[in-house]
Amino acid sequence: MTNSNENFLKELHHPDVPVPEGMQSAVAVTSFGKLIDSIYNWGRRNSIWPMAFGLACCAIEMIATASSRFDQARFGMEVLRASPRQADLMIVSGTVTKKMVVPIVRLYNQMAEPKYVLAMGACAIGGGPFKEGYNVVSGIDKYIPVDVYVPGCPPTPQALLHGLIMMQKKIDGQSFGNRNSMPWYGRGPSEEVPVPVLGPDIVDPRQAYLLRREAAAAISAAEAETASGEADSGV
Amino acid sequence: MTEHVQVAETVTPLEDAINRLEARFAGAVRRDDREGYSGVIVDPGKLVEVATFVRDTLGFSYLSSATAVDYLGKSEGDHLEMVYHTYNLQGGPALVLKTQTPRGEATLPSLVGVWPGANFQEREAWDLMGIRFAGHPNLKRILMWEGFHGHPLRKDWREAYYEQDTKPFDSRWPEGHVSRAEEHNPYGKNVTYPAGFTLDDYESQAEKALYEDVPMGVHVTDMATDRVVVSMGPQHPSTHGVFRMVVALDGETIVALEPVMGYLHRNHEKIGERNTFLHNMPFTDRLDYFCSMSNNLGYAVAVEKLLALGKRWDPPTYRAEAIRVLMVELTRILNHLVAIGFLLNDLGAYFTPLMYAIIERELILDFFEAVSGSRMMCNYMRFGGVAYDLPERIQSTAALVNDRVRDFDTMHYLRALINDRLPRAIDQTNDLLTTNEIITNRCIGVGVLTREDAIAYSAAGPVLRASGVPYDVRRAEPYSIYPDLEFDVAVRYHGDIYDRYLIRLDEMRQSIRILKQVLPILEETRGQPFFAGRGGQYNPRIPAGEAYGRAENPKGELGYYVVSDGGQNPWRYHVRSPSFINLTALEQMCKGHKVADVVGILGSIDIVLGEVDR
Incomplete structure (x- = not known):
């Protein structure tokens, strides 16, 4: 002591x-x-409250971390909150699907600042073994900012604890002197992450300009094709 | 005795059933004579009639699985085929019904009227394969959202990160010029859009469609109480993951409930059809992530059935089978302890019972880790045996003494675990919970599923057996060394939450009984081969044909429907998951109860989202 x-x-x-x-x-x-x-x-x-929020296999290891053998309570993190309003840390524990990323972004927006995100496991980091799947998001960091990545499939409880210690170190490094490290004390409300839309495929509203560009390119390509077709038939 | 005489004759009950079917529906039913296939092909126009006859007259009253296969570019012609596996609850092999429809205007009659258990499976076939089912009461997408483009499991549908039809991809092997798939996509993400799609003026149908068919009944002003629609999940502490329910309430009473799933739909089947056969083994781990060993066994059983169609095939050795049974039964105890813990969590005991369960789980996981190298995702079974023998000694960190890791002789560890530790844990659970007043008040008579409903809704595992149907795949269609082992099929008769809780205790006791018989076998066969393949060849050539392999998982009957075209990769890889199909009966169990009982009923079914959504 x-x-x-x-x-x-x-x-x-x-x-x-x-x-x-x-x-x-x-x-x-x-x-x-x-x-x-x-x-x-x-x-x-020493009092990070994680959100009780399990996605897939990794959630089970998260529960194991919270249980007696590994005892997350040593870090002051045993209070799992079901409501995002009361949580400081979102542990994205498992595969993020396109269908699920909509509620995840909404939950992230609902969390009170300062808020942190820990991507647990290969799937949350980059899609993992399911990356090629048509309903799988290649990593939650495509939509919301991530503070700590814990690799593994699933990460062992020891690995998760290490990630949580890294999270504590990150918090330790934040300072009032440096506003960039504590953006939530800046002027005005912080910006929300736009919620993705479930269209023919998942759409990130931030990419609307890309969509318009691609659509215009497709239309002009089609026009060029018909024009060349007409020219061919004309000859 | 007379039954035994009949079985001994040349005509098996299955042959007899097919003969009667052919005689009754001459012209509409023909045998499936493709090489490696079995069952009958039914004319779509007669399907409902045939299914009713099969169910009522022939006695194949249990629909285990209904799934679709896309035969694009195969010699049999381009068509979609719907495959139904029906079983007699007295035991025995499946009567397989098939029916075909052209790919362009794929429409088939719905069998929900004959087997309500086909409900979700037909919706899945519509969602992923694009087969319309005429007469289906609620034909909406189930795993993907309403408005998604295309039907992903069709062979000509390509995902955004499509590279090649089958693995290993040329880019990876042998050259190894790998680039990140995102770099080839204009959006840097796993997305494709139909040409010309923009977000301007677009309105998403995904949420709207969910509430469309929820019966709100009469207009609110005509009623004494208000009807409200509540969306529970996907972020909810009692839905065991990312499960969602849309519940229509009259006051506090449930009038309608619709499960909404797909929040963990990880495309096992599409990825599985690109993978080689062995590639899928680690993916099966991630289906029901509590029971990776059992999932491995189910898949091994299915592919071994396929292998048995060919000539060059060695069945697994006796030691391998004994090790498999050891792993699977330990998994069953692990799963049931945790399932009871979660059920109690839902009933309001918060995490305490779960913490007790996790103590035992850690001991079992230490053993799994020592044997397979991983705590949860074991990837341990192979076609023809297992990947490694049991080690001589294991280190258990869960059995720490004075902060020091203890080193055990493996058999000693297992003996202590099976003869002493686990039975005590089961008895402790029983002592602490079974007569608890809160549990009896909240469980007895709640969420009743009658025997008839359980069969009709294709319920499986503890849910089926708690409703008075003694059906267990280990006895009904034995695999591995279960015929040599002595155990009883646990059965309870009330079909409520309490019986589903009690039957898990019964099953754990039976598992202990099995494990006690397996231990001496392991001692006897020590040193014998644990893998039967030639020269350690894990990925043998799989002959063309189809196989439906099933195993009695802790959650229920896990089936794999695998179709091979003789190549390296499965042509079709379908998982019949017990959690998914058990949910079909959820509405039936919940109707008329209070909203607070829903979480208890859901907990008693014991679902795992990795398996529900696949």
């Missing part, structure tokens, strides 16, 4: 101010922002 306390204080120390050897464990000379950062991040990283 004293050891971790010492480290904690050492991290806080302002590098320019020398502190006598004997007093280092009792005194911290720091800037206000740094002190706030570390207290704020310490609180956040």
Whole structure:
């Protein structure tokens, strides 16, 4: 305990101010922002509430991670919330299908900031063994931003725990001093991810311009074909 | 005794049934004489009549599977074929009915009137193969959404990342010039659109279609209570994954319920038809991800049936079969413990019973990991045996003492597990839960499925047996070494949630009984070969033909319908998944109950979404 306390204080120390050897464990000379950062991040990283949200095989390993043998509660993450409004972390645990990505994006938009996404398993990262399937999204990062990737099929609970520790490290690195690392304190509401549309195939509204371009290209190609056909028949 | 004499004669009951069928419907029914095929081909016009005759007069009252095959470019002619596997509940092989329709205007009569269990399977055939079923009460897409372009399982339908018809792809082997599939797509995603499609003025039909047919009955103002439609899922803590139900409520009482699925439709079948036969083995792991070992066995049984059609084929060795049974029965205990845990979770006990179940699960998974190399996705069985022998020693991290991993002799570990640990866990579950007042109040008499309904809806496994039908594939159409083993088929008669809970306890006790008989076999056969193939050849040449292999999975009857054209890849690979078909009866079980009972009823069916949606 004293050891971790010492480290904690050492991290806080302002590098320019020398502190006598004997007093280092009792005194911290720091800037206000740094002190706030570390207290704020310490609180956040030790009480990440994941969303109770299982997609496929990986969800079972997620449950195993939450159970007694691996005990996710050691990281303050045992409170699985069924509602996105109360969750900080979305563990995308399994294959994301085109049909399912619509609710996932909606759930992501409903989560309160700061929010994090952990892509668990090969499928959530890039489609995995099912990548070629017609109903499979090649990775959830095609639609929503991902903070940590945990590879494996499925990742063992140890791997997931490692991913969660990485998530804590990421949170530790965020600072009020750097607005880019905490965009949710910026001006105005943050932008929502547009919800995909289930058309003839899944459509990302952000790609509407691409769709128009391709459609125009298809029409002009068809016109060129008929024109050349007419020219051929004319000859 | 008289029955035995009849069986001993040259004409089997199946032959007799086919003969009677041919005599009764001369001209409309002919034998399927393609090489490697069995059953009869029925004229579509007579299909309903034939099916009724098969069900009522011939006694093949149980429709196990209904699926479609696309014979595009085959010598038999371009047609779509619907294949029905019907069984006699007394046991014995299937009577296979087939009927054909041209690909252009594919229409067949619906059999929902004869077997309500065909409901979802016909919708699946419409969705994926594009066969219209005349007279189907609710012919909508089931796995894909309404408005999706094309019918993906047709052989001429190509997905966005299409590269070649069959694997191994030329780009991967032998040259190995691999590029990411996204790079070849203008959208950088796994999508294709019909030419000229833009998002402007487009209105998605996917959600609208779900609510179209939900019966809202009379106008709201005419009634004392309001009818409301509730959408449960796909993100819901009690739907066991990404399952969704559209429920119409009268007050709190359920008047209609429609399961909505496809949120985990991972295209096992389309990918499976591009894969080689052995490629599919690891994919079967991911169907019912609690029971990967059982899924492996079902697929191995199906392909071994195909292999048996050819000449060069060695059946699995005795040790291999014993190891298979060991794995499958351990899986059954694992699954039922977890299933009971999830059921209790749904009934309001939150995670506590599940945590108890997971303790035992970890012990079994440690054994699986030591044997196959993976905790959950074992990929352990091969055609003709298993991939590895049991190791001499295993390390179990679940049995930690003072933070140190313990090293066990494998047989010692198994003996301790089977003779002591697991029976105690089952007894503990029984002691803690069976007479609990909340459980008895919420389970007894709720979600009743009668014997007749269970058969008609093609329910399988514990759901069927809890309704008083002692039908177990291990006894009805034995595979592996089950004929040598002594065990009883567990059966209960009330068909409610409580019986479906009790039957899982019964089945675990029977599994322990089987495992106790398997242990000495493993000791005796120690050192004998565990794989029968020539020179360790895992991927043998599969002869042309069809096979329907089934295994009694913890969730019910898992069937694989595999058609081979003699090449490296299956022409058709269909999974008859018990979870999917058991859901057909969900509405029947839920009607008239309160909305709070739905999660309990769903929990008692024990579904796994990987298998429901495939």
